[in-house]
Amino acid sequence: MSTELRELYQEVILEHAKRPRNFRALEGPVRRAEGNNPLCGDVLTVYVALDGDTVKDVAFQGSGCAISTASASVMTELLKGKSRADAEALFEAFHALVTGEPESMQRAAALGKLAVFAGVSEFPTRVKCAILAWHTMRAALEGREETVSTE
Amino acid sequence: MTTAHPVSRPSSRRSAPAAGLDTGRLRSDFPILEQQVHGKPLVYLDNAATAQKPRAVIDAMARFYATDYANIHRGVHTLSERATQAYEDARHAVRRFLNAADHREIVFVRGTTEAINLVAQSYGRTVLGAGDEILITGMEHHSNIVPWQLLCQERQSVLRVAPITDDGALDLDAFERLLGSRTKLVAVTHLSNALGTINPIRELAALAHRHGVPVLVDGAQAAPHLAVDVQALECDFYAFSGHKLYGPTGIGVLYGKAPLLRGMPPYQGGGDMISSVSFERTVYQDIPFKFEAGTPHIAGAIGLAAAIEYVLGIGLEAVAAHEHALLAYATARLGAMSRVRLVGTAPDKASVLSFLVDGVHPHDIGTILDHEGIAIRAGHHCAQPVMQRFGIPATARASFALYNTMEEIDALAAGIDTVIEVFG
Numbered sequence: 390m391s392t393e394l395r396e397l398y399q400e401v402i403l404e405h406a407k408r409p410r411n412f413r414a415l416e417g418p419v420r421r422a423e424g425n426n427p428l429c430g431d432v433l434t435v436y437v438a439l440d441g442d443t444v445k446d447v448a449f450q451g452s453g454c455a456i457s458t459a460s461a462s463v464m465t466e467l468l469k470g471k472s473r474a475d476a477e478a479l480f481e482a483f484h485a486l487v488t489g490e491p492e493s494m495q496r497a498a499a500l501g502k503l504a505v506f507a508g509v510s511e512f513p514t515r516v517k518c519a520i521l522a523w524h525t526m527r528a529a530l531e532g533r534e535e536t537v538s539t540e
Numbered sequence: 541m542t543t544a545h546p547v548s549r550p551s552s553r554r555s556a557p558a559a560g561l562d563t564g565r566l567r568s569d570f571p572i573l574e575q576q577v578h579g580k581p582l583v584y585l586d587n588a589a590t591a592q593k594p595r596a597v598i599d600a601m602a603r604f605y606a607t608d609y610a611n612i613h614r615g616v617h618t619l620s621e622r623a624t625q626a627y628e629d630a631r632h633a634v635r636r637f638l639n640a641a642d643h644r645e646i647v648f649v650r651g652t653t654e655a656i657n658l659v660a661q662s663y664g665r666t667v668l669g670a671g672d673e674i675l676i677t678g679m680e681h682h683s684n685i686v687p688w689q690l691l692c693q694e695r696q697s698v699l700r701v702a703p704i705t706d707d708g709a710l711d712l713d714a715f716e717r718l719l720g721s722r723t724k725l726v727a728v729t730h731l732s733n734a735l736g737t738i739n740p741i742r743e744l745a746a747l748a749h750r751h752g753v754p755v756l757v758d759g760a761q762a763a764p765h766l767a768v769d770v771q772a773l774e775c776d777f778y779a780f781s782g783h784k785l786y787g788p789t790g791i792g793v794l795y796g797k798a799p800l801l802r803g804m805p806p807y808q809g810g811g812d813m814i815s816s817v818s819f820e821r822t823v824y825q826d827i828p829f830k831f832e833a834g835t836p837h838i839a840g841a842i843g844l845a846a847a848i849e850y851v852l853g854i855g856l857e858a859v860a861a862h863e864h865a866l867l868a869y870a871t872a873r874l875g876a877m878s879r880v881r882l883v884g885t886a887p888d889k890a891s892v893l894s895f896l897v898d899g900v901h902p903h904d905i906g907t908i909l910d911h912e913g914i915a916i917r918a919g920h921h922c923a924q925p926v927m928q929r930f931g932i933p934a935t936a937r938a939s940f941a942l943y944n945t946m947e948e949i950d951a952l953a954a955g956i957d958t959v960i961e962v963f964g
Contacts (some may be wrong), residue, residue: 391578394911398904398962406963407899428919429903430933452933454901455963512907 391397396508397515398455401463403537406455411448412466423536424451424525424537431457431518435525444476449522456515461522463502473530480523481501486520552778561715561854561862562754567595567943568912570849580913583948588761588892588939589917591786593847600846601788601839613812613829619936627838629827630845638778638847639769640795641728647794647801647828652760653683655725655779655794658831659756660687662804663777664725675721675753675772677715678704678929679732679738682922684708684758688727698722702811704929715744719751719796726755730762734923734937736767736867736892745774754800760784764941765863765891767856770795782825782840786941794831801827808833851942859942863891866940866949879960885937894921897956900963902936908962909936912955 415436424433433451437444446467449461452534462485466523468476483503485492489510510517517539552623567573570592575582584592604626610619612627628643635643649655664687668674674688678701690701700723710728719726726748731738743754754776759768763780770778777800782791796804806813806824811831816823824830851859870893874880883894897905906918917937920927927934938952 394908394962398908403963427924430901430919431903432933453904456904499584513901515907518903 391513393508397512399505399508401502401505402455402459405462407457407510408411408460408463409449411462415446415448416528418434419446420529420532422525422529422533424521424528425459425536425538426453426517426521426540427516427538428540429457429501431456431521433457433461433522435522435529436463437526437529439473439530442472442474442475444471446527453521454515454518456509456518457521460506460519463505464522464526467502468526476526476530480527483523484520487516550771550849557652561942563862563943563945564803566854567945569596569600571595573943577913577915578911580911582646583914583951585938585940585944585948586915586917586950587764587784587941587944588630588921588937590783590789591764591941592828592943593786593788593843594850596884597843597846597931599622599788599845603716604842605838611835612730613938623838626845627836630841633845633848634793637768637852638793638795639771639773640721641960642798644827645795645801647796647831649779649792649794649831650790650837651781651792652758652784653687653792655777655792656756656758657687658693658794658807659777659779659796660691662807662831664688664801665693665695666803666805667724668692668695668697671722672697672702672724673720674698675700675715675718675723675726677702677710677728678925679708679710679735679737679926680727680729681733681758681760681829682924684727684729685925694740697724700813701925704735704737704926705886707886708732708737708884708926709888710737710739710744712740712743716747719747719753721751722750723753726753727758728760730768731759731765731890732923732926733892733939734894734921734926735886735936736887736889736894736939737884738762738888738890740888741775745776750806750824751880761891764851767860776800782847785844785847786850787838787939788792788840790837791844792798793844796827798827801831804831807831810834813834853917854942860890862942863940863944866946867891867893869946870938870940870949870952873949874956877953877956877960880956883930883932891941892937892939894937896935897963898934900959903933904963905936905956905959908959909952909955911956912951914952914955916952 431453756777902918
């Protein structure tokens with residue numbers, strides 16, 4: 390298997406794809422948004438419970454490819470306890486990482502676990518899979534109604 | 541696996557390599573197949589999406605642009621005469637390819653999608669009224685669904701869908717039951733691009749004609765893989781695309797029985813489809829020109845004719861037999877893998893093998909195979925209703941053409957082993 394492929398489908402990503410974290414719906418007064426990439430077949434709902442400005446809890450449901458599922462899973466782990474501003478910053482950093490922006494590699498360390506998605510930049514057709522959960526999360530935070538798509 | 545269509549079967553069983561086609565020599569006709577992808581030899585198995593082009597087609601178009609190119613039909617100069625001759629020769633080549641009764645029954649369009657839209661808008665608008673019905677099947681490509689939906693919305697007509705069985709075949713009893721007194725048109729695929737199912741067109745046309753209903757056939761997938769004889773099939777319209785038949789993109793054919801075409805109003809208005817224009821009165825051309833407005837894809841028609849010549853030079857029976865052997869072998873290899881589920885297992889199939897791998901999204905299958913140099917398609921294949929019928933978001937699809945080999949199927953199987961290895 391090639392190095393790029395090995396990097397894309399590495400242990401962490403496969404693990405999160407097979408056993409996604411926070412894979413449930415959230416009840417009660419939560420923000421939610423739908424994400425759908427119909428051409429790919431990736432569908433998700435992201436739930437965000439806010440406590441003032443802090444993300445108290447975040448979870449997701451849905452079905453899709455390994456990249457979209459793993460991305461959503463890792464995202465939910467990282468966002469818990471973060472402020473909205475931090476969540477937005479992580480969104481920008483993740484976007485830069487997977488689209489292969491040059492400076493993003495230096496910031497990779499700051500991304501912690503998200504750095505595992507660096508390999509996605511070698512697979513342009515899969516970027517939309519990786520960012521779907523993030524765009525959906527942002528729509529949830531902003532209280533936007535319409536279904537998100539990254540196609 | 542049995543086939544109902546009249547193709548001579550090779551005497552070899554599926555464990556032996558396909559007899560008859562010299563794929564080594566044929567592959568050298570296709571320059572694009574030489575290359576490597578991610579350091580591996582390209583294994584192009586996405587022929588249902590589009591087929592690669594032999595040098596004969598590429599050269600025919602280049603030669604046309606280099607020596608004979610001019611606008612057609614209206615010029616009196618030599619180049620125009622040569623271009624017109626080449627374009628009309630192409631029309632005759634298509635007539636022979638389909639065994640249509642008359643070359644005027646051959647309309648050049650952009651592709652199958654445009655052909656179907658032409659019939660929907662020109663024929664459909666004339667015959668359909670409120671409460672009338674169009675009958676299609678559950679295995680259609682979006683291009684043989686959406687034009688009818690648009691038409692039904694406009695005319696307040698009803699779209700009826702004949703269901704498919706669990707193995708992806710057409711439920712013929714249900715189809716017959718859905719043919720009623722309000723049915724005005726049947727539109728059906730000859731070969732399903734998502735499932736590979738071959739429909740018994742002659743039988744369906746006979747059924748429809750008993751009710752006085754004409755039949756349009758979507759032949760986009762069939763034309764490269766089966767011998768098509770529109771008179772034997774007795775269909776009223778037949779549509780296919782050049783690019784799936786080893787020809788260029790941007791060219792396709794609508795065949796229509798002359799009386800039908802003559803009775804249909806124009807589709808697009810403009811130059812070339814008129815015989816006289818004044819602000820008082822415009823008179824349209826006879827068929828087929830009535831439906832060919834504007835300057836066509838002249839080089840495209842020439843490329844299509846070259847593709848037809850190339851394929852007929854090998855022989856469609858030989859091509860079909862070769863592809864049948866490939867499909868049988870691939871079905872056996874993949875069918876034997878415990879994690880693989882085949883989708884579309886009708887008794888009468890050609891060229892297409894859709895499959896799933898347990899626990900792996902088709903997208904991921906596609907990416908990993910791509911890294912092994914293997915090109916397949918992952919998705920809904922412009923047949924979302926088919927996916928919904930089987931309760932899946934997408935499939936991985938391998939589709940075969942005359943230049944594919946048994947070794948490439950071995951590569952596909954090994955690639956799937958890699959997919960399973962990666963995902964555990």
